[in-house]
Amino acid sequence: MRILIVGARGYVGSAVAERLSAKGHEVVELVRPGGDRPEGPYERRLGDLTDPGSLTAAVTPDIDAVIDLATPTGDAATDAAAIAALTNPLGGTGRAFVYTSGVWVLGATGAAAAHEDMPTNPIPIVGYRPGIERQVLATAQDGVRATVIRPGIVHGRGGGIPALLVDLARKHGAPRIVADPAVRWPMVHIDDLADLFATVAEQAPAGTLWHGVTQQAVPVRELTIAAGQAAGVLGEPQVWPLDQAREQLGTLFADALALDQSVSGQRARDRLGWQPRHPDAVTDLREGSYH
Known part of the structure; x- marks a missing residue:
């Protein structure tokens, strides 16, 4: 084609x-x-x-x-x-x-x-x-x-929103979560x-x-800890108050990062034969393309 x-x-x-x-x-x-x-x-x-x-x-x-x-x-x-x-x-x-x-x-x-x-x-x-x-x-x-x-x-190849998590951890000296530690992201x-x-x-x-x-609901707390490891920053994540995150990232984007979601991608596997093969997001941050 x-x-x-x-x-x-x-x-x-x-x-x-x-x-x-x-x-x-x-x-x-x-x-x-x-x-x-x-x-x-x-x-x-x-x-x-x-x-x-x-x-x-x-x-x-x-x-x-x-x-x-x-x-x-x-x-x-x-x-x-x-x-x-x-x-x-x-x-x-x-x-x-x-x-x-x-x-x-x-x-x-x-x-x-x-x-x-x-x-x-x-x-x-x-x-x-x-x-x-x-x-x-x-x-x-x-x-x-x-x-x-x-x-x-999207994660992988050292890019996307996970790269921002690495940059934030490096900049602030600690992993950072926008607004709520209980948030989950589909990855x-x-x-x-x-x-x-x-x-x-x-x-x-x-x-x-x-x-x-491929992963319907990954806890952002786990992602930020792994991002900290990629940045050489250890320790528990800091909660970034939403109003402060909005000032730095813009209101619309900060609110998106604070969005809690669980989303299934099973239909593509069942009906199209999609077979994901690559590392999960936490492993990728901790050991893969973000180092």
Whole structure:
């Protein structure tokens, strides 16, 4: 397959592009015009989320699938227009479109693990994202093999939010938890997630939604202790009052880090044969890619 990736240079996007290429697919990356971005290993096309015409022009008939891993603009109308521009050329063809959302659209889940059929209750940082999910899935009625993936908190390759935990421990001389030591995060290793993206692009039915989660509820206390070890800082975590975390990290992001969730990713294992193989988040922080 020739697969156009929007956001192929990002943290997750680069891993997805690498995985697809390793499986024999041709990756085409969509990059914004201008700048001094170095040439990469993939064919390049130009496009910008704020310019719908450029997005539509990039989805030529030789493109078999589009994976949207771009960071949202923060404007609902702009993102909705971008989705329309990327999916319109796919209408009536059965070609695939994979949209990247996230588990934060579920809001606080309570004790039971949330699955894909649960209603959304998004926190403000992803407030309009469920509407974009619905827009994507609705294109299945127009002959697009449209799917949505909601990754958990991504770890691995020394990046993502866990890298922030390491930096905070190093900066403050102690592991830090935002607001509440009882918070849990659903986690996924970046390379397992990349494998899920490849599998969904290859075979997932139209109109389906998948949780990219390998550990449904990891105590953040354990993550922060492991992050401290990675930073060379031992000891019990300090609770970072929410108002102080908001001042440093921004209100929306700090509130997201204080969100308690349990989310199941079992459906992808059962129905797509997804087989995560990489280390769990605590092990990765303590012994793996964050050292």
